[in-house]
Amino acid sequence: MSLPSTPAMRRIAFFGMFVSLSMVSACTVRPLYSNTPLSPGSTVTPAEQLASISVKPVTTRYAQQVRNNLIFGLTRGAGQPAVSAYSVDLAVKERIETTLVNQAGEDEDQPRAGAVVLTATYRLSDAKSGKQISTGTRSMSASFDRPLQEYATYRAQIDAENRAARELAEILQLSLAQDLARHGS
Numbered sequence: 001m002s003l004p005s006t007p008a009m010r011r012i013a014f015f016g017m018f019v020s021l022s023m024v025s026a027c028t029v030r031p032l033y034s035n036t037p038l039s040p041g042s043t044v045t046p047a048e049q050l051a052s053i054s055v056k057p058v059t060t061r062y063a064q065q066v067r068n069n070l071i072f073g074l075t076r077g078a079g080q081p082a083v084s085a086y087s088v089d090l091a092v093k094e095r096i097e098t099t100l101v102n103q104a105g106e107d108e109d110q111p112r113a114g115a116v117v118l119t120a121t122y123r124l125s126d127a128k129s130g131k132q133i134s135t136g137t138r139s140m141s142a143s144f145d146r147p148l149q150e151y152a153t154y155r156a157q158i159d160a161e162n163r164a165a166r167e168l169a170e171i172l173q174l175s176l177a178q179d180l181a182r183h184g185s
Contacts, residue, residue: 049180050173051075054084054127062161063092066120069169074176086133088176089123092168096157099143116160117141118168124179134179140168 053074058067067090071080100113119139125132144160146153 046177046180047076049085050177051078052081052083052085053088053124053176054080054086055088055090058090058092060092060094062094062116062118062165063090065162065165066090066092066118066169066172069166070172073169073173084127086180087125087127089125090172091121092165093119093121094161095119097141112146113143114146114157114160115141115143116157116164118161118164120168120172122172122175124176133183136175136179138168138171138175140164140171142167 051074055067055071055074058064070088070090075081095117097115097117098113099115117139118141119137121135121137123132123135142160142164144156146156
């Protein structure tokens, strides 16, 4: 490809190249968990900012599993912060679905597999002012077998709840990091 022959076309091509380069230089793609502060002029790293989030208490067993895993992920195992900059209200709902039904006889359908679906609704707010920063809903499912023994079915469902809670907490942690990054910019 050759440069345009007329001076006006050269100026237009140069201007187009200048605009393209300036647009590329404004791009702010970077790793979410880097040590670079989320907002310009800040000295707080993303890990420190996530560790300053406190998660309010919940009432159900599966919600407590999500909360515990979320606190562990946010603080890297250090527990709830003594003084928090942000707080999260967490509401978790559970739904049990039958995913596979075996037909044993004409009127004897027996569920053989199921899925636990946990849906978390969160609200991130500034701890000092109470001002809402963001809200969101995230969902995770985990499947489980339903053997003929009742206790084995119950235990498999509990294990599926724990798996779904662990993965849901990881998704929530990522969502909170993204929300704080958006809030900081």
